[in-house]
Amino acid sequence: MSNDSTMLKDEQLSVESLTDPVWIRIRDLIYQVSGIYQAENKFYLLVSRCSRRMKAVGARTPREYLEFLTARPNRDAEMRNLLNEITIGETCLFRSMPQIDALRKVVIPSLAEAKKKFSFTKLRFWSAGCSTGEEPYTLAMILLEETQTRLKGWTFEVIATDLNDRSIAKAQEGIYNDYAVRNVPPEFMKKYFTPVGSEFRVNDSVRSFISFNRLNMLDDSKMLFMRGIDTIFCCNVLIYFDGKSKTRTVEHFYNALLPNGHFFLGHSESLYGISKKFRLVHFPGTTAYWKPSESTPKAGAP
Numbered sequence: 001m002s003n004d005s006t007m008l009k010d011e012q013l014s015v016e017s018l019t020d021p022v023w024i025r026i027r028d029l030i031y032q033v034s035g036i037y038q039a040e041n042k043f044y045l046l047v048s049r050c051s052r053r054m055k056a057v058g059a060r061t062p063r064e065y066l067e068f069l070t071a072r073p074n075r076d077a078e079m080r081n082l083l084n085e086i087t088i089g090e091t092c093l094f095r096s097m098p099q100i101d102a103l104r105k106v107v108i109p110s111l112a113e114a115k116k117k118f119s120f121t122k123l124r125f126w127s128a129g130c131s132t133g134e135e136p137y138t139l140a141m142i143l144l145e146e147t148q149t150r151l152k153g154w155t156f157e158v159i160a161t162d163l164n165d166r167s168i169a170k171a172q173e174g175i176y177n178d179y180a181v182r183n184v185p186p187e188f189m190k191k192y193f194t195p196v197g198s199e200f201r202v203n204d205s206v207r208s209f210i211s212f213n214r215l216n217m218l219d220d221s222k223m224l225f226m227r228g229i230d231t232i233f234c235c236n237v238l239i240y241f242d243g244k245s246k247t248r249t250v251e252h253f254y255n256a257l258l259p260n261g262h263f264f265l266g267h268s269e270s271l272y273g274i275s276k277k278f279r280l281v282h283f284p285g286t287t288a289y290w291k292p293s294e295s296t297p298k299a300g301a302p
């Protein structure tokens with residue numbers, strides 16, 4: 001365990017470190033591994049997040065910490081720990097009602113219609129960058145509702161992935177406080193949650209449809225395995241990436257989606273300048289991207 005004399009104080013860090021060129025190397029390393037880019041005017045955030053890890057490992061200077069990230073035997077584990085500090089997991093259940101309406105009114109019925117023709121009765125959704133699980137649980141509740149009513153006899157799975165180990169562990173617990181459930185409609189609260197003290201646990205009837213895994217979207221070798229998906233949600237993740245990492249990740253999403261599949265982004269995000277392969281679809285209050293099938297006439301064709 002580090003003693004106080006080997007630890008940097010926050011004030012020391014912020015003064016000396018913002019000007020230390022080693023931060024640029026640490027920033028570039030984070031970018032290389034995760035696609036997350038920290039602009040120089042946001043270095044104070046990088047410094048404050050790294051300082052927690054520096055204290056934990058007992059590194060006294062940014063250079064010493066860089067060594068922990070690059071030269072020590074457990075450097076991969078330390079990078080994971082640092083990424084747990086760097087990533088921002090802001091989310092909540094039922095975050096976007098316009099997206100949920102689009103799913104229920106258009107996306108799921110049209111998917112079911114298309115798949116029925118081939119006698120397929122299973123839907124596969126992917127929540128990429130799922131943070132602490134609120135998004136995949138929301139999707140699973142919606143799909144459960146649909147498969148118990150309009151899509152009787154159908155089944156589904158939700159694949160939920162994130163880079164942050166701690167978020168994935170919390171997602172697996174599926175226990176949320178008042179604030180996280182603030183948008184959940186009362187009928188869903190009653191049906192799919194059990195109070196645990198002052199919190200709420202998602203019932204097993206929902207949990208059993210979701211698989212949670214750590215997956216770095218910048219890891220090309222792992223992303224290649226993601227295939228046969230009907231609908232992808234990657235909301236409020238690409239905002240942290242630069243153009244190059246966005247393009248690389250979106251290409252993986254395109255390959256993972258089945259033809260006629262939909263791709264949802266956060267409300268402030270778009271594929272403008274990133275990919276021309278998808279078609280933009282408008283729904284009330286929201287948009288999504290749609291992967292055309294081979295037989296779809298090209299946009300602008302007569």
Ligand SMILES: C[S@@+](CC[C@H](N)C(=O)[O-])C[C@H]1O[C@@H](n2cnc3c(N)ncnc32)[C@H](O)[C@@H]1O
Binds near residue numbers: 036090167235
């Ligand atoms: C703001 S949260 C979004 C949560 C949820 N999708 C939503 O919109 O409510 C962003 C998530 O993206 C994850 N993330 C960032 N970079 C990632 C990467 N390279 N691979 C996988 N997940 C990543 C973060 O760990 C974080 O949990």
